[in-house]
Amino acid sequence: MDAPTTAFLGGMPIEVDPTAIDRVLTALWKPATEEAADGTGTTRLALGTLVVVADEARAAPVEAVCQAVAAAYPSRIVVFLVGARDDVSAAVFATCRRAPGGSQVCGETIVLRGGERQAAQLPGLVLPLLLPDVLATLWWDRSEPPAPATVEALLPLTDRGLISLARATDPACCLGLLTTQPRVADLGWFEQHTWREAVAQFFDGEAGVAARMDRVEVVSSGADTAGALLAGWLAGQLGWEPAERRSERHTRWRRTDGEAASVLLTRLPGDEGLWATILSSSELAGDWRVERPREAPGSLRLTAHCRDWCQMPGRLLLPPPDTAQAILAALGRPVVNESRQRATAHAAWLLGG
Amino acid sequence: MNDVPNPFRDGLTRSDAPAPCVFVLFGATGDLTARKLVPALWQLVRGGLAPKQFFVLGVARRAKSDDEFRAEMRAAVDKFGRDRPADEAEWEAFAQRLGYCVCEFTQPAAYQALAQRLRGIDASHGTAGNRLYYLAVAPEFFEGITSSLHEAELIGPDQAGGWRRVVIEKPFGTDLASAARLSGHLHGLLTEDQIYRIDHYLGKETVQNLLTLRFGNAIFEPLWNRNHIEHVQITVAETEGIGRRGEFYDQTGALRDMVQNHMMQLLALVAMEPPVTWEAGAIRDEKAKVLRALPAWTPAQVASRVVRAQYTRGTLAGVEMPGFTEEAGIAPDSLTESYVAMRLTLDTWRWSGVPFYLRHGKRLPKRTTEIAIAFHQPPLSLFPPTVGRSGNTLVMRIQPDEGISLNFVAKVPGTRLTLQAVKMDFGYGSSFAQTSPEAYERLLLDAMLGDNTLFTREDEVASAWRFVDSVRAGLAEQPRDTMAGYAVGSWGPAAADALLDGDATWRRL
Known part of the structure; x- marks a missing residue:
C-alpha cells in the first residue's frame, strides 16, 4: 500500500482538488481494496451519504459527531464548513473500524470549507458527491435555517433532513420547515425517545386508561421547543385537537369524545431541558408522572397515582443528550413518522404558530 | 390485558410491549439456564424490552435460597452475558426480580407451594396472573410437570385470570409416535396457541433474514424455483464432539x-411459498406444507440417498482426538451416526427435481452453518474455463459470521478473456455496527408477546418426524458395514460425495 493510502486509511486528511474528489478517492481506495482481494481485508463500505452543513466555529464538535456516526454507520460523510473565506477547499480521509472476523471496514469523510457565497450554492457542491442507491441524509447544524432556495434544491434530492430546534435562532421558522417538510426531523425528537417510552410504559396493558386523561403538563427549562414537542406528542397520541389558546402557556384542547382537555407548559429557570411530564385524569382522580429527579438527572422516575388503579414506581435510565446517537437513531427509523408530524404541528400551535 | 392498543406506542421503536408476567423457569439449576436463558432475560430487562412488572422464578429440585440463586445467576451473567451489569445498582434492580422455588417435579404438593409463591409474586410485583412456563428440563419430565401444573390449576386453556404459555425445548419426542403422544398430552391441557416449541436456530438473525431476503426483495423470488436453481446445500458443521453427552447422544x-x-426448519424456510400475510399462522402454514411434501422413504431409497458415518481418531486444530466409539458413554459397537448426509427432493411444483443436499456432522474442520443456493449454469458456454469455481451461488451464512454472499464470474482485467469467480458479500457484523441479539433474547421476548411465528407447530414436528422415522427405519435395515468412517478434522466420508448429482460437489467451507 502506498503512503497516501496508508495515511488516508489512518484517518489523516488528504488535501484534494474540490473538482476531483471522486477521482482522488478512487485512486486512494484502489491499493487498499486490491490488497483486500489478497486477503488483508479492507472493505470500503457506504450504507448512505450524510451531508453535514455547519459553521466553521463548530468544526470540532461536528467532527466528533461524524466520527461517532461513521463508527456505527459506515458511510460517505460530506461536511461543508461555512467560514470567512471566498473559495472552496477539500480534504478526504477514511474512518475505519475492525469488524467481527478481523476485517477492516471503512467509510470516508469529505470535508469542504467555503464561505457564505459557496453556502448559497450548496446544491451544486454537494449533489455530485451523493452516492447513488443509498440513503442520503442532510444534517443542517447551522443555527440559521436553510434558505428556501437551498431547501427547494437540496431536499428533493436527499431522503431526509435533520435540524436542531434547540440550536435554532428562530425556532418558529424551523418549526414551519418541519411542519411543511415531512422528511425533515428535529434531532431533539430522537433525544426525547426515552421520555416517550416512559409514558408508553404506563399504559401497556392498560391502554383504555389513556383515553380518560384530560390534562397534560410538561415542565422544562431552556428552549421552549422541547417542552412543546413533548406536549404536542402527548396531545397528538391522545387524539386531542387544538381548541383555544388561554394564555402563552395554557391551551385548551378537545378530546376525541368531545370533552375538554388542557395542556400546560411550565417553564423553570435554567437550561437543562425537560424535567417532567404529568398526565392527569379528573375522572380517575389520578396522575401519571414521568420526572427527571434533580438528584439523579440521568434517569426518569415513573409514578402513577389514581383512585382505581395504581402502578409501582419505576425507573428508566435517561441517556445524556448525544447528537451522534440522535442521528443514528434517525438513520435507523423510517423517514416519515406520522406521530412526529402530529407532534410537530401541535408544537407549532402551542408556541403560537 | 385489554385489547385497546396503547396510543403512546404508535411510532415508538417498540410498537408492542409484553404484558406483565412471571417467567417460571423449570430447570433453574441447569446448564441452559446459566448459559442462555438468564443472560437473555437479563439482556431483555437491561434493554427495557421485558415488561416493567416482571419476575423470574427459578424452579428446581435442589434446595436453594433466593439469594443463592441470585448469586449464581449473577455469576452466569458475568460469564455468559452479552453485557455485564454497569454497576451493582443495575444488577440489584434485576436481582430483585429473581426468585427461587424448590420443587420436586414429581410431587403434586410441591405445585401447591409453587401456586402460593406465584400468587405472592402477583401481589408484590403486579404480574397480573400472567405466566410463561419454560421447561428447561429433560424431556421425560415434560408430561409430569405439565400434568402437575394443570392439576394445581396453574395452566389450562382458560386464561381468564391471566394468560398461560408453556415453552418446551427440543427434542419434541424421539419419533413420530412419541411426538404425537406428547402433543396429545399437551393438547389435553392447553391449546396449541399456548404451546411454544422452541428451536433456537429460528431466533438467529440470518434465519429470519432469509424470509426478508426472499419476500422483501423482488429480484430473488422469480429465480427461486426449479427453472433457475440447480440444487440447494444446507450444512450444519460442528467442530465439537459429543462432550459429556455420550450416553444421550448414543441414543x-x-x-x-x-x-x-x-x-x-431451515429447509422449510428455504422452500416455503410466500405466506399470505406476515402473521404466525400464515407463515407456519407454508412451512408445514413444505415438510408435508417430504415423502416417507423406502429402505431402498434410504440406501441410495443417505450416508451415515462415525468419526474416527484424527487431528483437529493440531490436537489429536479420539474416534466416536472411543468417547465416554458411547458403546464400542455403537451404530449411532455422528455424521449424516442426504439427498432429498420435494414433491412440489416449485421444487420438483431440485436436489436438496443436507449434511451435518461432528468433529468437522469448521463450525459453520449455511444455506447455499446453487443456480444453473448458463445454457451455452461462450467463455474459456473460469479461474476458480464457476456458477452463481447465493450463500446465507447462519453462523458464525452471519451474512449473505453472492458468487458470480467477472472478467479479469487485461487483454485476454479470462473469467474469475468473485464474491459480493454482506456481513451483519460489518454493515451494521451493532450486535445482533442472541437467539434466545428474540425468542423469549416473542413468547412473552404471544407471537409464535418463530416457534414450531405440532404439524411441522409431526411431518419432520414422519420423514426422519422412515430414514431411521431404512438405516436400521442396512448392514453394519455401511456405517462409513471419517477422520476427525475431515469434511466427512468419501461416500457422501456420491450423493451429489452431475458436476455438483459439496461446498468447501
Missing part, C-alpha cells in the same frame, strides 16, 4: 439431534 444420533429439527 439420539445426528439425524435426530440436528436433522429432524434445526435442518428441517
Whole structure:
C-alpha cells in the first residue's frame, strides 16, 4: 500500500482538488481494496451519504459527531464548513473500524470549507458527491435555517433532513420547515425517545386508561421547543385537537369524545431541558408522572397515582443528550413518522404558530 | 390485558410491549439456564424490552435460597452475558426480580407451594396472573410437570385470570409416535396457541433474514424455483464432539439431534411459498406444507440417498482426538451416526427435481452453518474455463459470521478473456455496527408477546418426524458395514460425495 493510502486509511486528511474528489478517492481506495482481494481485508463500505452543513466555529464538535456516526454507520460523510473565506477547499480521509472476523471496514469523510457565497450554492457542491442507491441524509447544524432556495434544491434530492430546534435562532421558522417538510426531523425528537417510552410504559396493558386523561403538563427549562414537542406528542397520541389558546402557556384542547382537555407548559429557570411530564385524569382522580429527579438527572422516575388503579414506581435510565446517537437513531427509523408530524404541528400551535 | 392498543406506542421503536408476567423457569439449576436463558432475560430487562412488572422464578429440585440463586445467576451473567451489569445498582434492580422455588417435579404438593409463591409474586410485583412456563428440563419430565401444573390449576386453556404459555425445548419426542403422544398430552391441557416449541436456530438473525431476503426483495423470488436453481446445500458443521453427552447422544444420533429439527426448519424456510400475510399462522402454514411434501422413504431409497458415518481418531486444530466409539458413554459397537448426509427432493411444483443436499456432522474442520443456493449454469458456454469455481451461488451464512454472499464470474482485467469467480458479500457484523441479539433474547421476548411465528407447530414436528422415522427405519435395515468412517478434522466420508448429482460437489467451507 502506498503512503497516501496508508495515511488516508489512518484517518489523516488528504488535501484534494474540490473538482476531483471522486477521482482522488478512487485512486486512494484502489491499493487498499486490491490488497483486500489478497486477503488483508479492507472493505470500503457506504450504507448512505450524510451531508453535514455547519459553521466553521463548530468544526470540532461536528467532527466528533461524524466520527461517532461513521463508527456505527459506515458511510460517505460530506461536511461543508461555512467560514470567512471566498473559495472552496477539500480534504478526504477514511474512518475505519475492525469488524467481527478481523476485517477492516471503512467509510470516508469529505470535508469542504467555503464561505457564505459557496453556502448559497450548496446544491451544486454537494449533489455530485451523493452516492447513488443509498440513503442520503442532510444534517443542517447551522443555527440559521436553510434558505428556501437551498431547501427547494437540496431536499428533493436527499431522503431526509435533520435540524436542531434547540440550536435554532428562530425556532418558529424551523418549526414551519418541519411542519411543511415531512422528511425533515428535529434531532431533539430522537433525544426525547426515552421520555416517550416512559409514558408508553404506563399504559401497556392498560391502554383504555389513556383515553380518560384530560390534562397534560410538561415542565422544562431552556428552549421552549422541547417542552412543546413533548406536549404536542402527548396531545397528538391522545387524539386531542387544538381548541383555544388561554394564555402563552395554557391551551385548551378537545378530546376525541368531545370533552375538554388542557395542556400546560411550565417553564423553570435554567437550561437543562425537560424535567417532567404529568398526565392527569379528573375522572380517575389520578396522575401519571414521568420526572427527571434533580438528584439523579440521568434517569426518569415513573409514578402513577389514581383512585382505581395504581402502578409501582419505576425507573428508566435517561441517556445524556448525544447528537451522534440522535442521528443514528434517525438513520435507523423510517423517514416519515406520522406521530412526529402530529407532534410537530401541535408544537407549532402551542408556541403560537 | 385489554385489547385497546396503547396510543403512546404508535411510532415508538417498540410498537408492542409484553404484558406483565412471571417467567417460571423449570430447570433453574441447569446448564441452559446459566448459559442462555438468564443472560437473555437479563439482556431483555437491561434493554427495557421485558415488561416493567416482571419476575423470574427459578424452579428446581435442589434446595436453594433466593439469594443463592441470585448469586449464581449473577455469576452466569458475568460469564455468559452479552453485557455485564454497569454497576451493582443495575444488577440489584434485576436481582430483585429473581426468585427461587424448590420443587420436586414429581410431587403434586410441591405445585401447591409453587401456586402460593406465584400468587405472592402477583401481589408484590403486579404480574397480573400472567405466566410463561419454560421447561428447561429433560424431556421425560415434560408430561409430569405439565400434568402437575394443570392439576394445581396453574395452566389450562382458560386464561381468564391471566394468560398461560408453556415453552418446551427440543427434542419434541424421539419419533413420530412419541411426538404425537406428547402433543396429545399437551393438547389435553392447553391449546396449541399456548404451546411454544422452541428451536433456537429460528431466533438467529440470518434465519429470519432469509424470509426478508426472499419476500422483501423482488429480484430473488422469480429465480427461486426449479427453472433457475440447480440444487440447494444446507450444512450444519460442528467442530465439537459429543462432550459429556455420550450416553444421550448414543441414543439420539445426528439425524435426530440436528436433522429432524434445526435442518428441517431451515429447509422449510428455504422452500416455503410466500405466506399470505406476515402473521404466525400464515407463515407456519407454508412451512408445514413444505415438510408435508417430504415423502416417507423406502429402505431402498434410504440406501441410495443417505450416508451415515462415525468419526474416527484424527487431528483437529493440531490436537489429536479420539474416534466416536472411543468417547465416554458411547458403546464400542455403537451404530449411532455422528455424521449424516442426504439427498432429498420435494414433491412440489416449485421444487420438483431440485436436489436438496443436507449434511451435518461432528468433529468437522469448521463450525459453520449455511444455506447455499446453487443456480444453473448458463445454457451455452461462450467463455474459456473460469479461474476458480464457476456458477452463481447465493450463500446465507447462519453462523458464525452471519451474512449473505453472492458468487458470480467477472472478467479479469487485461487483454485476454479470462473469467474469475468473485464474491459480493454482506456481513451483519460489518454493515451494521451493532450486535445482533442472541437467539434466545428474540425468542423469549416473542413468547412473552404471544407471537409464535418463530416457534414450531405440532404439524411441522409431526411431518419432520414422519420423514426422519422412515430414514431411521431404512438405516436400521442396512448392514453394519455401511456405517462409513471419517477422520476427525475431515469434511466427512468419501461416500457422501456420491450423493451429489452431475458436476455438483459439496461446498468447501
